[in-house]
Structure formats: C-alpha cells, structure tokens
Amino acid sequence: MQLIVTSPPYNIGKEYEKHLALPEYIFQQQMVIRECVRALSATGSICWQVGNYVDNGEIVPLDIALYPIFQELNVRLRNRIVWHFEHGLHCSKRFSGRYETILWFTKTDQYVFNLDPVRVPQKYPGKKYFKGEKAGQYSCNPLGKNPGDLWQIPNVKCNHVEKTEHPCQFPVELIERLVLAMTHEGDWVFDPFLGAGTSIVAAVRHDRKGAGAEINGDYIAIASKRIDSALDGTLKTRPMARPIYNPKEAGTSLTTAPWNIPSVSYADLDCPHEQLVLFERTTQYAQKEGK
Numbered sequence: 672m673q674l675i676v677t678s679p680p681y682n683i684g685k686e687y688e689k690h691l692a693l694p695e696y697i698f699q700q701q702m703v704i705r706e707c708v709r710a711l712s713a714t715g716s717i718c719w720q721v722g723n724y725v726d727n728g729e730i731v732p733l734d735i736a737l738y739p740i741f742q743e744l745n746v747r748l749r750n751r752i753v754w755h756f757e758h759g760l761h762c763s764k765r766f767s768g769r770y771e772t773i774l775w776f777t778k779t780d781q782y783v784f785n786l787d788p789v790r791v792p793q794k795y796p797g798k799k800y801f802k803g804e805k806a807g808q809y810s811c812n813p814l815g816k817n818p819g820d821l822w823q824i825p826n827v828k829c830n831h832v833e834k835t836e837h838p839c840q841f842p843v844e845l846i847e848r849l850v851l852a853m854t855h856e857g858d859w860v861f862d863p864f865l866g867a868g869t870s871i872v873a874a875v876r877h878d879r880k881g882a883g884a885e886i887n888g889d890y891i892a893i894a895s896k897r898i899d900s901a902l903d904g905t906l907k908t909r910p911m912a913r914p915i916y917n918p919k920e921a922g923t924s925l926t927t928a929p930w931n932i933p934s935v936s937y938a939d940l941d942c943p944h945e946q947l948v949l950f951e952r953t954t955q956y957a958q959k960e961g962k
C-alpha cells in the first residue's frame with residue numbers, strides 16, 4: 672500500500688462502535704496500526720485522523736494517546752495537520768471543539784511527496800523582489816503556495832453536498848489532498864475503517880486504486896454506490912479549490928441581527944418593496960422583544 676488513510680472510531684459511543692475502556696481501545700488500535708505499517712510500501716505514508724475521546728466531560732486527545740504506538744513501530748512523523756471546521760456540537764462547559772488532527776507518518780525517509788498538485792493560491796501573487804539580482808521579478812511560485820499544516824475544510828454536516836446516512840464522513844477534498852501529495856497514479860490507497868467509502872472515492876477520482884475494510888453492511892452499501900458514481904463521474908463533491916462560504920459576502924440577510932437594526936424613517940429608505948417588508952418585520956420583532 673502506498674497510502675493508508677483512516678479515521679478510526681473515537682470510542683465516543685457513536686452508533687457504529689462499542690464504548691471501551693481507554694486501554695482496551697488503544698490496544699485494539701495498536702493491533703490495526705501494526706498491520707497497516709507492515710502492509711505499507713517503503714515509500715508509503717500512513718495518515719491517522721482523530722479527534723478527542725470524551726470521558727465524563729474530560730477530553731483525551733487521541734493523537735497524543737496513539738502517538739507512542741507509531742513511535743514504537745519506527746515510522747517518522749512528517750506533519751501533525753490541524754483540520755479546522757466551523758460546525759459541530761455546542762459545548763456549555765468547555766470551548767466547542769472545532770478542529771481534529773491528522774498524524775502523517777512515513778515508513779522511511781525515501782517517501783513520496785508531490786507538492787505541486789496540492790498548492791493553493793498565493794496571498795500576494797503580484798509581489799516582486801524589491802532589491803538584489805531579481806529586483807522587479809515576481810517573487811512567488813506561480814503554481815501557488817504550500818497549503819501549510821492548518822487546513823480549513825468544511826466538515827460534512829446536513830447541508831453538505833456529500834452527506835450520506837453515515838454519521839461522520841470525511842470530506843472528499845480532505846483525502847484528495849493526501850492522495851495527490853502522497854501517491855502516484857496507479858498506486859494503492861487503503862482505509863481500514865472505510866465508513867461511507869470516502870478514501871476510495873478520493874483515490875479513484877485521481878486514477879489511483881482503492882481498498883478498505885468496514886464491518887457495517889449499510890455503510891458498505893453506501894460506499895459501493897459512491898465508488899460506482901465516482902468511477903462513472905456522477906458523484907457530486909465539494910471541489911478542492913472552492914473558497915470557504917462567507918455568508919456576509921453571499922449577501923445572506925441572516926447575518927444581520929434583527930435587534931441591531933437602527934430605527935430609520937421609512938421615507939428615508941430607497942429600497943425595493945421586499946426589503947421594506949423584511950425591515951418592517953424585523954423592526955416589529957425588535958419592538959416586541961423590547962430591543
């Protein structure tokens with residue numbers, strides 16, 4: 672296998688897992704990780720994507736808990752990627768969790784890493800050298816910049832185009848970036864906890880081969896269907912290069928709190944009828960709430 676990428680159960684009582692004592696969970700993970708490292712090619716990568724195990728309000732970051740297993744197997748940590756997303760549970764007794772991590776290890780120092788296919792747009796593409804031999808020439812790489820190790824990618828919640836019945840899918844674009852950077856065309860990608868099949872979808876979309884393991888028959892059915900659609904080019908996914916949705920820029924009226932609308936005389940307003948109706952409703956609401 673050239674790339675083994677997965678998001679294992681987090682032992683937090685999701686419908687697909689049995690809640691285990693932490694040492695037992697870690698032991699089970701160790702068994703799987705050991706086999707994955709054995710099956711990895713010499714130039715290959717292993718990416719373990721995890722969040723927190725929560726016990727009675729106390730969190731255990733699973734990357735910290737699992738890191739010693741990888742260390743013992745002599746794989747080398749290349750990045751601890753922070754995946755930041757906007758949506759999730761709202762906590763009342765701690766700050767709401769809005770990131771998870773991906774531990775990226777390689778089996779050896781001779782590993783595949785293709786940066787060009789995963790570059791992202793430069794912040795200042797027009798910037799030039801201002802002194803020295805190259806003065807006046809553009810200073811940045813026109814192919815884009817290194818995406819860094821903090822990735823802001825929307826997680827798959829109910830109105831995401833990729834949402835299936837599976838409760839916690841990877842966004843395809845998250846795995847596409849790993850596939851493009853860590854494999855070549857024709858290479859194998861394996862996911863030992865396949866869920867809705869996202870890792871294989873990301874692999875076949877880029878002419879790689881995919882394989883996986885999953886214990887739940889319903890998820891296998893979802894995965895097969897998605898893989899077939901990915902192969903025939905009909906699967907809808909969020910494109911890799913799409914910027915994060917900005918509701919203010921999109922002009923969504925919901926970004927204005929009704930209680931913050933200043934009181935203005937209607938005669939001063941030069942608005943279409945629909946906007947006046949909306950304004951009237953929010954003003955009435957604010958008055959009713961005593962704002």
Ligand SMILES: C[S@@+](CC[C@H](N)C(=O)[O-])C[C@H]1O[C@@H](n2cnc3c(N)ncnc32)[C@H](O)[C@@H]1O
Nearest residue numbers: 678680687840841864865866867869884885886
């Ligand atoms: C966090 S989800 C993975 C979701 C996946 N990344 C996706 O994009 O859909 C973990 C998956 O592991 C599966 N699973 C749990 N125990 C397993 C086992 N012993 N062998 C294989 N799969 C297992 C669960 O059914 C669940 O679908």
